[in-house]
Amino acid sequence: MPVEFEGGNSTYTLGVEEELCIVDAETGELVPKIEEVMARLPEDLCEYVSYELFQSVLEIKTPPCETVSEAASVLRGIRSRVGSWTAACDASLASAGTHPFSRYRDQLITEQERYKKVIDTLRWVAEREVIFGQHVHVAVPGPAECIQAHNRLAEQAPLLLALSANSPFWQGMDTGFESSRVKVFETFPRAGMPPAFPDYEAFENYVDMMVHSGAMDDYTYCWWDVRPHSKFGTIELRVFDSQTALKDTVGLTALTQCIVRRSIEDPSAPKGPYNRELGLENKWRASRHGMNADFYSVVEQANTPARDLARSLVENLREHAQDLDCEDELLSVFDIIEGGTGSQRQREVYAESGDLLDVVAYLIENTRPAMAGEPS
Numbered sequence: 001m002p003v004e005f006e007g008g009n010s011t012y013t014l015g016v017e018e019e020l021c022i023v024d025a026e027t028g029e030l031v032p033k034i035e036e037v038m039a040r041l042p043e044d045l046c047e048y049v050s051y052e053l054f055q056s057v058l059e060i061k062t063p064p065c066e067t068v069s070e071a072a073s074v075l076r077g078i079r080s081r082v083g084s085w086t087a088a089c090d091a092s093l094a095s096a097g098t099h100p101f102s103r104y105r106d107q108l109i110t111e112q113e114r115y116k117k118v119i120d121t122l123r124w125v126a127e128r129e130v131i132f133g134q135h136v137h138v139a140v141p142g143p144a145e146c147i148q149a150h151n152r153l154a155e156q157a158p159l160l161l162a163l164s165a166n167s168p169f170w171q172g173m174d175t176g177f178e179s180s181r182v183k184v185f186e187t188f189p190r191a192g193m194p195p196a197f198p199d200y201e202a203f204e205n206y207v208d209m210m211v212h213s214g215a216m217d218d219y220t221y222c223w224w225d226v227r228p229h230s231k232f233g234t235i236e237l238r239v240f241d242s243q244t245a246l247k248d249t250v251g252l253t254a255l256t257q258c259i260v261r262r263s264i265e266d267p268s269a270p271k272g273p274y275n276r277e278l279g280l281e282n283k284w285r286a287s288r289h290g291m292n293a294d295f296y297s298v299v300e301q302a303n304t305p306a307r308d309l310a311r312s313l314v315e316n317l318r319e320h321a322q323d324l325d326c327e328d329e330l331l332s333v334f335d336i337i338e339g340g341t342g343s344q345r346q347r348e349v350y351a352e353s354g355d356l357l358d359v360v361a362y363l364i365e366n367t368r369p370a371m372a373g374e375p376s
Helices: 034-040 068-087 113-122 143-164 180-185 200-212 246-265 276-292 306-316 318-324 327-331 333-339 342-353 356-367
Strands: 014-024 049-051 057-061 091-094 133-139 226-229 234-241 294-297 302-305
Touching (some): 014 068, 014 356, 034 049, 034 057, 034 068, 133 246, 143 246, 143 276, 143 306, 180 234, 180 276, 246 306, 246 318, 246 327, 276 342, 294 306, 302 306, 342 356
Antiparallel strands (some): 014 057, 014 091, 049 057, 226 234, 294 302
16 A cells, blocks of 8 residues: 655755653652643644653644744744743653653553553553654655655664763663663664665555554554654654753754755765664664764774764765755754763763752753743
């Protein structure tokens, strides 16, 4: 059965989704207040806020945006307004890849059919999925370009994960990983590094096989790090941990948009399927070591530090960023490369006091958008 590719465009419009924790204002624990928050939101805000699997999580999302700066402005407004309404419910928003200490067994499931079906099907695997990610959609001209972008984003997924690493703590302990979130999520079926599709027909054939086998209802049950989102006419990157600071969300969004454009517009960009086996190894290194990882290249026959690869990637994308009007946002990725990831910042806070509640306080404070005149 064909998976019709709808919409799409050659201007690389984009949308961003952020999964955020709802935490108790006093204890810092995850708290099941999504229904209370949603009931209070003004009507014009409701379309940009969604339920997630657990009642202690909400998702904010932009409409399709022409530029990264437009998406940043929309996200700033939504974070601010939803944060205020959450505060009215005696709770706060916090953004990271995992909550530092709340237990997954204490979370309540959202009472919606899709989520109940996921729990009934996957049980303990889904019950543990108290994790939070950032997704970036970038519109592409058509199905052939979608698969080209799919393979090139998958190729870069380990480095993108390393840059976004923001989940060192899980269930009250330091995991030793920079991104524990992806290790939790990889237990899902059809999760992790995606298949290396040679063309869009191969993607359609995969979906057709899985639907007929009874494994899933449609392609949205493919939870890969990168996936074609045919209904939206986009390629969707799903590998990022949720970012605490909005400026990091924005920088990673610009990086994603530029990679997609280069994969389609640059004649020198690699073509065809990516090396999935190498991607799996490099992604393991990214989740464990973050920006301190060394990634192996078959072409170079050598390991290269993630920071060197990231610096080179940003510099090589500047021309595309100029064409997309997001050069300033792209260059802000250097702040992550040189200043540290969210995971490193969380560990620094914990090292000062030895109290994970201080880490939650840090997440709450820095999830709030900057005021006018402050760095965003």
